[in-house]
Amino acid sequence: MKSLALLGLLLSFGTAVLAQGIKLSRDERGKLMYYEVVDKKDTAASVLAARAKAYFDVAKDLKVVAATGDSLRTVQGKFVIRKTAFMLARPSGEVTYNMYLGLREGKYRFWLTDFVFIPYQRDRYGNFVPSTTIGTPLETEPGKLNAAEWESYVSATEKSAAEFARQFKQQMSAVSPAAPQKKEAPVISTQDKKW
Amino acid sequence: MKLKLVFTAVSLSFASLSYAQEATPLEISGSVDTYYKYDFNKVPNNIKTSFANDHNSVSLGMIDLALKKTTGKASFVGELSFGPRGQYRSLVSGDDNTGSDFNIQNLYASYAFTDKFSMTAGFMGTFVGYEVIPPTGNFNYSTSYLFSAGPFQNAGIKGTYAFTDKISLMVGLFNDWNVYQDMNGVSHIGAQLAVSPVEGWSAYLNVLSGKSDGAVGTGTILDLTTSYQATESIKIGLNAADYSVDNDGGGYSGAALYLQNAFTPAISLGIRGEYFNAKGTDGAADADVTAITLSGNLKSGGLTFIPEVRFDNGDAGGFLKKNLIDASKNASQFSLALVYAF
Numbered sequence: 001m002k003s004l005a006l007l008g009l010l011l012s013f014g015t016a017v018l019a020q021g022i023k024l025s026r027d028e029r030g031k032l033m034y035y036e037v038v039d040k041k042d043t044a045a046s047v048l049a050a051r052a053k054a055y056f057d058v059a060k061d062l063k064v065v066a067a068t069g070d071s072l073r074t075v076q077g078k079f080v081i082r083k084t085a086f087m088l089a090r091p092s093g094e095v096t097y098n099m100y101l102g103l104r105e106g107k108y109r110f111w112l113t114d115f116v117f118i119p120y121q122r123d124r125y126g127n128f129v130p131s132t133t134i135g136t137p138l139e140t141e142p143g144k145l146n147a148a149e150w151e152s153y154v155s156a157t158e159k160s161a162a163e164f165a166r167q168f169k170q171q172m173s174a175v176s177p178a179a180p181q182k183k184e185a186p187v188i189s190t191q192d193k194k195w
Numbered sequence: 196m197k198l199k200l201v202f203t204a205v206s207l208s209f210a211s212l213s214y215a216q217e218a219t220p221l222e223i224s225g226s227v228d229t230y231y232k233y234d235f236n237k238v239p240n241n242i243k244t245s246f247a248n249d250h251n252s253v254s255l256g257m258i259d260l261a262l263k264k265t266t267g268k269a270s271f272v273g274e275l276s277f278g279p280r281g282q283y284r285s286l287v288s289g290d291d292n293t294g295s296d297f298n299i300q301n302l303y304a305s306y307a308f309t310d311k312f313s314m315t316a317g318f319m320g321t322f323v324g325y326e327v328i329p330p331t332g333n334f335n336y337s338t339s340y341l342f343s344a345g346p347f348q349n350a351g352i353k354g355t356y357a358f359t360d361k362i363s364l365m366v367g368l369f370n371d372w373n374v375y376q377d378m379n380g381v382s383h384i385g386a387q388l389a390v391s392p393v394e395g396w397s398a399y400l401n402v403l404s405g406k407s408d409g410a411v412g413t414g415t416i417l418d419l420t421t422s423y424q425a426t427e428s429i430k431i432g433l434n435a436a437d438y439s440v441d442n443d444g445g446g447y448s449g450a451a452l453y454l455q456n457a458f459t460p461a462i463s464l465g466i467r468g469e470y471f472n473a474k475g476t477d478g479a480a481d482a483d484v485t486a487i488t489l490s491g492n493l494k495s496g497g498l499t500f501i502p503e504v505r506f507d508n509g510d511a512g513g514f515l516k517k518n519l520i521d522a523s524k525n526a527s528q529f530s531l532a533l534v535y536a537f
Contacts, residue, residue, distance in 0.1 A: 082220075084220070089219075089220035089221075089222060090222040090223060090224045091222075121331060121332065121536075122224060122261065122329065122331060122332065122536075123320075123327075123332065124319075124320030124321070124322075124327045124332060125272060125301060125303075125319055125320055126224075126261045126263055126272035126274045126300070126301045126320075127263070127272070128222075128224070132424055132430070133394055133395040133424045134395065134424050134426070134427045136427075136460055140460070142460065142461075143459060143460075143461055146460060146461050146494065146495060146496065148496065149495075149496045
């Protein structure tokens with residue numbers, strides 16, 4: 001009985017941790033938006049631009065579609081929304097977005113907006129693929145039938161946006177996480193007579 | 196004891212997590228469907244397209260379970276179905292196939308040699324046609340004559356090369372249609388040219404040719420499957436096909452047009468119009484049939500409710516009147532289906 005209570009506590013704690021995160025705000029158009037201004041004192045705008053370019057070059061789901069001088073970038077990207085349960089997961093759709101990046105001496109700002117949800121469906125080969133090419137803006141009121149499902153998409157988008165922001169800021173700070181120390185497998189001698 | 200089990204499970208989860216760093220999580224998905232159908236001539240299986248054949252009965256479709264895993268460049272898909280839709284009504288073995296307690300929908304492995312080239316081998320959903328066996332892949336619950344007459348699955352090996360993100364070509368060697376084992380050797384060659392000329396428009400030109408075990412000649416199917424998402428709410432689809440078997444061995448030809456409108460993300464209405472011609476064999480005359488199917492899709496979460504009405508007219512249908520004896524040129528039915536995807 002105690003173990004069941006412990007399990008319940010663990011699950012509750014896990015849920016609570018997962019539920020923590022940001023809430024998307026709205027811009028002047030009423031669009032949902034993740035917005036952040038980051039101070040990087042003593043870092044030139046050109047250095048920040050180079051770091052951003054390096055990130056966009058290797059990021060698989062990001063595509064730079066416009067650049068205005070050195071100060072503003074427009075990037076298209078997507079988050080894949082997955083339903084997860086324990087170690088299992090399956091994609092239920094994707095959220096495409098536009099990312100805007102503004103650079104100045106000693107600081108930068110970025111915001112993710114124009115979120116559009118495209119549901120996935122299983123194709124004839126058992127793969128999940130977009131069911132349409134024209135998605136639904138995330139601000140859309142879902143109606144009663146799909147309210148819970150839609151809320152989960154918004155919540156997943158918030159988590160994905162927060163995670164994206166964390167990774168992007170890490171790149172822009174140019175502080176790479178320490179590489180994990182590779183543990184050598186211990187050598188055990190079978191010739192040792194003191195066993 | 197229970198505490199030990201909990202900690203063991205947690206430990207195993209962490210172990211799996213560490214081990215699976217280079218792999219995507221195991222995907223489990225599938226569907227369940229059930230239906231009620233009423234034939235207005237009160238004839239079971241009056242409209243003989245695949246599945247949903249029972250009259251005035253709450254009947255089963257199938258439960259479909261699919262597993263997928265990708266590790267690096269390699270992946271597999273295994274998909275099994277249980278129930279009438281996936282078992283004896285899918286394959287040509289018929290109702291007397293009492294030994295069949297499940298049906299394999301997909302069982303294959305793939306390897307992506309590069310971003311552009313991949314190879315796949317195993318038993319796969321056919322690349323021919325618009326509709327599929329799992330009801331989650333179709334808008335209408337009842338199926339078209341083109342779907343019912345064409346292949347359901349092809350076992351074989353195929354390579355796919357993507358020239359650009361808008362053009363790709365698949366070429367493969369395949370068994371006879373719908374069989375796990377080919378009794379006359381790998382006998383079919385198939386190809387698919389896939390193009391996406393503009394965003395929202397995809398088109399597939401398919402060919403599959405070969406001599407099946409026991410056939411009088413080589414059969415060749417040419418198939419065009421295309422769909423266009425015209426606006427946020429309107430989708431148009433087309434399937435046109437011709438199948439001919441040498442030595443007057445028959446075949447079929449036809450076309451189906453699909454028009455769908457989504458009034459909201461949860462409510463859609465669609466119509467399918469089809470013309471189907473069954474080619475006569477050994478000098479017999481052709482027979483044809485036209486069919487109009489009107490379906491609604493009401494979605495809530497993973498559940499889709501599909502009310503549907505269908506009208507068929509023509510000689511090729513083999514329809515019967517209420518007395519179950521006299522032939523009729525018309526048949527019509529009404530159905531309600533529940534499809535849950537997970």
